[in-house]
Amino acid sequence: MQYGKKMTAALCGALVAGIAAGCSGGAETTNNEKTAIKVMHYDERGFYQQYGMLFTALYPDIEVQVVATSSVQYEEGKDMQKAMEEFIAEQKPDVLMLGASEYSRMAGEGKLYNLDTFIQKDKFNLEGIAPGILEYIKQQSDGILYGLAPEFYSQALFYNKDLFAKHGITPPTDRMNWEEVLQLAARFPTDGNGDDRIYGLKAGYQADIYQFGMMIGSSLGLNYINPTTMQLSINSDSWKKAFETADKALKSGSLYAEDRNGGFSGSYEDYLLQEPFIGEKVAMSIEGSYMMEQIKEAQTRLKDKGVKNWDIVTVPINPQNPNESTAMSIGQIFAIDANTANADAAWKFVSYINGEDFARVTSKLRNGGFSARTKYIEDEEGRNMAAFYSLMPNSNDMYKDFDKLPREFYMKFDGLTQQEFQGVKDGSVTIAEALDNLQAKGQKLLTEESEKAATAEPSPAGASASGESITIITEGAVSEAPAE
Known part of the structure; x- marks a missing residue:
């Protein structure tokens, strides 16, 4: 991991020099006073390695201030969505880095800038972007494009x-x-x-009935928890079929x-x-x-x-x-705040990191993902690279809103699944019986943990009773905050 980061930084440094010489047609070097924009990202160092070094080399008249989401700390009993909303309201970034659900919510609330005017004025080329990615983003915002994603996995x-x-x-x-x-x-x-x-x-690494069954079920668009109603549905006929398919495949020895x-x-x-x-x-x-x-x-x-x-x-x-x-997902969606006073400069950043030049010079870095511009997803042997991007991300995310579930539920529910499916492996219970047991025990556990969470007193800001560090995971931020 550290070696990969160092290589990325070194390559980015070399690319800066190359792109400044070879793609300077996109830069604007004038004597005008600098425009400052705030860009939301996980952290400043990561931002400059991934985007900032190249952008600032081409646009020296735009000063970028990174608004780091790593500063958002988890508070016991506090909704992380609300925490991110407060963070954005306080920091007022011009460019927002959002997960799909955050993007959808903010677009629906009229908080994002419609990009159509900029796209038409600059004749920004959307045709080179994988159609499934654009369609997925539009699905999240009633058919209007408020943001773009430069990469996907x-x-x-x-x-x-x-x-x-x-x-x-x-x-x-x-x-x-x-x-x-x-x-x-x-x-x-x-x-x-x-x-x-x-x-x-x-x-993948799915070597047991439960994990492989979950993999099959999620690809079929099945859900087993409704985070809004706090109801389980793990013993539905569809889930039973998914686990039976997994069991048959594992027993085949193939x-x-x-x-x-x-x-x-x-x-x-x-x-x-x-x-x-x-x-x-x-x-x-x-x-x-x-x-x-x-x-x-x-x-x-x-x-x-x-x-x-x-x-x-x-x-x-x-x-x-x-x-x-379900095996395809976009990276973060970059959007512009609807009330920004620096819309033009913000668009220069969003359009650049989603544009042709950026895709060309960074396509070799890959870092586990692909450029959204399919022209730069190639193979010297002419293999079927379209297999990576001809589909679109699943619109029915099984894990959507899982951050609303009680934290203690996950670990305890995992223990229940191991217990019940061990019985399936031993032959002491059928898959149907295991799922019925899991439904009853899991629902009881979810109800109990939900009631505990509802009555829990919020801890002091960022504090944890255990004294351990707390990993924060939201669609817009992943960080580790030391407990007080």
Whole structure:
């Protein structure tokens, strides 16, 4: 992690010099007095590494002040949404960095600047941005564009073309559903042991019925808690089917299960080969952009070993919403405050970080994500890179408003799920019985914890009774605040 940050900073420094020389057509260097704008971001250092170094090199007449959301502290019994609202009202940033729900709420309250006038005046090119990203943002704000997201995160289904050819199995295609993908996986032989064994699919690190079932259910747009009514629905027929699908796939022996207890000793080359897709132990694997970097490094270091003939298709989709994916999400949405006195300068920043030049010079950094401008998502071998962006983020987020749930509920509910699904694994209860038990016990737990939270006395600002640091997670901010 630290190595990655240092490399990002070094590359950004080199890019600043390059872009200042090669893209100076976008800069405005005049003798006018500087315009100052406040930009909302996690922290100042991160802002300059990711955006600020390049922007200030091109726009020296615009002075940027970073409004760090890391200063927002959690208070027991206080709504984090309200805390962020108070933060924004107090700091008055011109450019807001928002999560999807914050963006939707503020757009609905008329607090964001309509970008259409700027887009038309500057002939700002929207066509190069992945259509699914623009559509998703517009969905959050009644069809009007109040913000833009310069990057997104996505996964795809990687597949080994040689293994499919060797076993005479038709390769996967875009927009297959879970049943189809799991049927493909089950066609690979399940005999053999250790290094001789080939698995049909690695689906992330979901190695147990509950986690894999949740993965399938969320991709189908299912929800199991309503944070508004504080009601569970984990034992619905749809959830039962999702867990039964997961159970059947795991029992088939076609799914690769990560050994979480195993350590590693050996060379870096051995470490690369230990990754099951690179080591050709699995025919298909659901992975993000980092897998491409690992494959590239393996091909450089391992020469004749490791996967070489591979491609990607979209992750399994929900047949009811075949154009959406829970494996795709946008980065933060950058919007302009409706009441800003510096709208023109704010737009220069928002349009620059979402524009062609920025995407071109930063596309190689990637940092786990992709530029929203698909022109810069490419592969020298002509692979199906559209698999990463041809879908759009799921409009029905299973975890939306989960910050409203009592904090203690998560840990205790996780214990209940382990207990109930251990019974499924042992054969002492059926999936239906486990979910019915989980529904009853979970609802009782949620009700009790909700009542405790409702009667809890707010702690002094930022304080925690345990004296431990508190991790703050909201769509607009992630930080760790030391308890007083």
